[in-house]
Amino acid sequence: MNVAFYEKLWMCAAGGLIAAFLTTLVVGLAGSALQPPSHVETIDPRTVDADPRFATPGVRVEGDHVIVTVVARLFAFTPDEIRVPAGRPVTFRITSPDVTHGFQIVKTNANTMIVPGYVSQFTTTFADTGEYLIVCNEYCGTNHHGMYGKLVVEAP
Amino acid sequence: MTTTMRPPVATSERLTLAHFWVAVAAFGVASAMALMQALSRASLDLPWRSAGMYYMSVTAHGVLMALVFTTFFIMAFGYVVVTRALERRPALPGLAWAGFWLALAGTVAAALMILMGRASVLYTFYPPLRAHPLFYIGLALVVVGSWCWSVVMLLSQRAWRREHPDAPTPLAMHGMMATVIVWLVCTVGVAAEVLLQLVPWSLGWSETVDPLLARMLFWYFGHPLVYFWLLPAYVIWYTVIPRIAGGKLFSDPLARLVFVLFILLSTPVGFHHQFMDPGVPAGWKLVHTILTFGILFPSFVTAFTVTASLEVAGRMRGARGLLNWIGALPWRDPLFASVALSMILFAVGGIGGAINAAFGMNAVVHNTAFIQGHFHLTVGSAVALTFMGAAYWLLPRLSGRELELGLLARVQPYLWFLGMMLFSFSNHVTGLMGMPRRVYDASYGDSPIAAAWHPLTHVSALGGLLLFVSAAFFMMVMIGTALAGARRAPQPIEWAEPLEGPPLRRSIFDRFGLWALVAVVLVVIAYAYPLWHHLRMARFGSPPFVPF
Numbered sequence: 001m002n003v004a005f006y007e008k009l010w011m012c013a014a015g016g017l018i019a020a021f022l023t024t025l026v027v028g029l030a031g032s033a034l035q036p037p038s039h040v041e042t043i044d045p046r047t048v049d050a051d052p053r054f055a056t057p058g059v060r061v062e063g064d065h066v067i068v069t070v071v072a073r074l075f076a077f078t079p080d081e082i083r084v085p086a087g088r089p090v091t092f093r094i095t096s097p098d099v100t101h102g103f104q105i106v107k108t109n110a111n112t113m114i115v116p117g118y119v120s121q122f123t124t125t126f127a128d129t130g131e132y133l134i135v136c137n138e139y140c141g142t143n144h145h146g147m148y149g150k151l152v153v154e155a156p
Numbered sequence: 157m158t159t160t161m162r163p164p165v166a167t168s169e170r171l172t173l174a175h176f177w178v179a180v181a182a183f184g185v186a187s188a189m190a191l192m193q194a195l196s197r198a199s200l201d202l203p204w205r206s207a208g209m210y211y212m213s214v215t216a217h218g219v220l221m222a223l224v225f226t227t228f229f230i231m232a233f234g235y236v237v238v239t240r241a242l243e244r245r246p247a248l249p250g251l252a253w254a255g256f257w258l259a260l261a262g263t264v265a266a267a268l269m270i271l272m273g274r275a276s277v278l279y280t281f282y283p284p285l286r287a288h289p290l291f292y293i294g295l296a297l298v299v300v301g302s303w304c305w306s307v308v309m310l311l312s313q314r315a316w317r318r319e320h321p322d323a324p325t326p327l328a329m330h331g332m333m334a335t336v337i338v339w340l341v342c343t344v345g346v347a348a349e350v351l352l353q354l355v356p357w358s359l360g361w362s363e364t365v366d367p368l369l370a371r372m373l374f375w376y377f378g379h380p381l382v383y384f385w386l387l388p389a390y391v392i393w394y395t396v397i398p399r400i401a402g403g404k405l406f407s408d409p410l411a412r413l414v415f416v417l418f419i420l421l422s423t424p425v426g427f428h429h430q431f432m433d434p435g436v437p438a439g440w441k442l443v444h445t446i447l448t449f450g451i452l453f454p455s456f457v458t459a460f461t462v463t464a465s466l467e468v469a470g471r472m473r474g475a476r477g478l479l480n481w482i483g484a485l486p487w488r489d490p491l492f493a494s495v496a497l498s499m500i501l502f503a504v505g506g507i508g509g510a511i512n513a514a515f516g517m518n519a520v521v522h523n524t525a526f527i528q529g530h531f532h533l534t535v536g537s538a539v540a541l542t543f544m545g546a547a548y549w550l551l552p553r554l555s556g557r558e559l560e561l562g563l564l565a566r567v568q569p570y571l572w573f574l575g576m577m578l579f580s581f582s583n584h585v586t587g588l589m590g591m592p593r594r595v596y597d598a599s600y601g602d603s604p605i606a607a608a609w610h611p612l613t614h615v616s617a618l619g620g621l622l623l624f625v626s627a628a629f630f631m632m633v634m635i636g637t638a639l640a641g642a643r644r645a646p647q648p649i650e651w652a653e654p655l656e657g658p659p660l661r662r663s664i665f666d667r668f669g670l671w672a673l674v675a676v677v678l679v680v681i682a683y684a685y686p687l688w689h690h691l692r693m694a695r696f697g698s699p700p701f702v703p704f
Contacts, residue, residue, distance in 0.1 A: 001409045001410075001413075002409070002656065003407070003409075003410065004406070004407065004464075006460075006464075007406075007407065007410065007457075007460055007461070007464070010456070010457075010460045011453075011456070011457060011460075014452070014453055014456035014457070015453065017456075018449050018450070018452055018453060021449055021452075021510060021514070022445075022446060022449055024514075025442075025445065025514060025515045025516055028515075028516040028517075029442070029515070029516060032516075034515075034516030034517075035438045035441075035442075035515065035516060036431040036432055036438065036441060036515065036516070036518060036519060037432060037434065037519075038433075038434070038436055038437055038438035038441060039434050039435075040434070040435050040436075040437060040693075041434070041435075042435070042693065042694060042695050042696060043696065044696040045696060045698050046696075046699070074701070074703050075703075098284070098701050098703075099282075099284050099285050099698075099701045099703065100282050100284070100285070100367055102432075102523050102592070104522075104523065104524075104590070104592065106589075106590030106605055106606075107589075107590050107605070109517075109519040109520050110519070111432055111519040111520070111522050111523070112432050112434065113430075113432045113433045113434065114434075115367050115368050115371070115433060115434055115435065116284060116367055116698045117366060117367060117368065117695060117696045117697065117698055118368055118434040118435040119434060120434040121434070132605075133590070133600060133603050133605040133606060135590075135592050135600065136592075137522070137523035137524065137592035137593070138282075138523055139211065139214075139278050139285075139594050140285075140703065141211075141285070141701075141703025141704050142207045142208050142211060142276075142703060142704045143207065143703075144211070144594075144595060144596070145207070145595040145596045145597045145598065145600075148600045148601065148603075
């Protein structure tokens with residue numbers, strides 16, 4: 001196959017660019033543990049409210065670690081106001097008793113799908129105090145846009 | 157040597173035109189649905205505005221644009237390639253017509269359910285949102301119809317090959333073979349989801365469904381679907397545009413390499429749509445990420461080859477100097493302008509795609525307005541604008557009528573470009589500011605954070621308005637041509653010649669069976685273990701919900 005010189009050059013550059021992209025991902029993964037929420041845990045969506053893991057949603061502190069349990073349902077988050085301290089690791093555990101929802105803390109990279117039958121879990125640390133908006137970002141029905149909550153990050 | 161065609165075969169043209177008009181009609185309805193959304197998002201209080209109406213229109217726009225307009229246009233174009241590049245009637249015309257009627261019946265059933273408000277589940281139809289059973293059955297019929305088309309395409313190619321045992325497949329058919337193979341491999345996923353999970357569940361025959369399994373099957377289909385749309389557009393870029401521009405295709409073998417790479421890499425990438433999903437281990441998400449970045453490569457090669465072909469064209473038209481060839485190109489030709497502008501938009505969209513696919517960074521943009529900004533550059537511009545341009549070029553050649561309202565056809569691609577710039581860029585920015593996609597109203601109880609998005613939603617609405625006017629121009633040209641275009645002798649379709657002359661013999665690139673096999677092996681590597689692992693995990697199903 002006869003490939004023109006400039007095209008060869010271009011193909012090498014394209015290959016190099018792709019390799020560079022992949023390197024940034026690996027560096028992010030190895031260096032800062034940057035990876036998407038991928039926790040594997042199942043739960044019966046029909047008995048979420050009775051399940052000990054989600055019977056009392058809210059914030060609890062275990063040693064240095066803050067754990068926030070949230071139930072996302074049509075069309076609200078429980079609790080709809082969450083208070084956590086700044087500068088400490090916060091683990092969110094979220095599930096849905098009905099349809100698929102999303103959980104996105106605006107202006108952060110906290111973002112996860114909430115699929116009924118599964119527990120979404122991720123850990124993050126908020127550096128800045130203040131009020132954040134939490135939105136459901138997966139269409140869940142006619143009042144999807146009315147499903148939101150508030151996160152308050154307080155000085156430790 | 158110019159590849160010209162004897163006068164078209166009337167019955168084949170009827171088949172092509174039937175598909176063509178369903179595509180155009182779906183596009184018209186879907187465009188009207190889009191205008192409503194763009195205005196609603198900016199909180200412009202129109203008298204008929206309501207949340208139910210908004211989510212219905214998002215569903216109708218997605219299904220009619222992404223699944224109906226594209227599929228019918230691609231089927232029409234496939235028959236164009238068979239009749240004008242292989243120069244033969246499509247094999248099994250009875251099956252071809254059966255496919256058409258099945259897909260049309262399915263479209264009507266699904267569209268009725270959507271417009272009646274019984275299927276506001278969006279085009280991704282994630283369970284446990286439950287639509288009316290006829291919605292799922294209708295979509296299944298569209299897929300079955302497209303399978304009939306696929307069989308006709310494969311058999312037509314086989315019959316041609318028997319008559320030309322040593323000749324390389326004409327490049328246009330080479331690209332359509334890639335399209336068919338990608339489609340057959342990927343539709344297995346959505347067929348399994350719809351037939352095994354959703355249809356029985358929506359009819360009440362089964363009580364629950366696993367929503368995550370449904371998402372895995374959907375996205376097994378959902379990303380290669382993108383290449384099903386894109387590959388026929390690439391066929392137009394490689395085999396039609398160089399000649400329209402007045403030049404030659406820069407490299408024929410590289411075009412074939414590109415199509416083969418798409419056969420191999422289109423499907424084992426679906427988890428990049430599920431980065432934010434629980435229940436899918438991060439390691440497999442990373443494997444799909446790496447393959448996703450691999451599939452950037454053939455598009456990079458396409459960018460070079462097509463641009464180089466345009467430079468060849470500009471210089472053959474007498475341009476000198478470094479960049480004068482750009483001005484020498486036929487910017488007043490509606491097909492050329494559509495494709496050239498769609499390529500510029502696609503360059504931006506492609507880089508956005510690399511951002512979306514970034515394993516660690518996707519969380520910043522997932523399900524935000526950034527995503528709708530992105531795919532309106534890819535499917536909404538690279539594909540839709542190319543197809544609109546191709547429609548201006550095809551309709552006179554298929555129907556034997558001159559294009560009517562030529563001025564509107566010349567203005568339309570530029571209007572689309574301008575509208576898309578405003579729409580897409582404003583959505584990229586609001587997405588980065590955290591605005592979610594697909595919301596009826598983005599005020600969130602007058603939150604000050606959400607208020608910051610508001611000015612840009614007006615820019616997006618203005619873009620949507622321009623896009624709607626552009627779509628209306630397109631529809632006027634189509635309908636005007638059909639009703640009032642002056643009759644003339646049917647014209648041949650002229651395919652572009654390669655710069656170095658066409659290849660003389662069959663090569664490794666013509667081994668479609670082999671490439672399909674390798675593609676299946678890659679799919680098995682990427683999906684078999686995660687699926688098996690998922691199925692043997694203790695899981696709980698979901699009953700249906702209809703919150704719309």
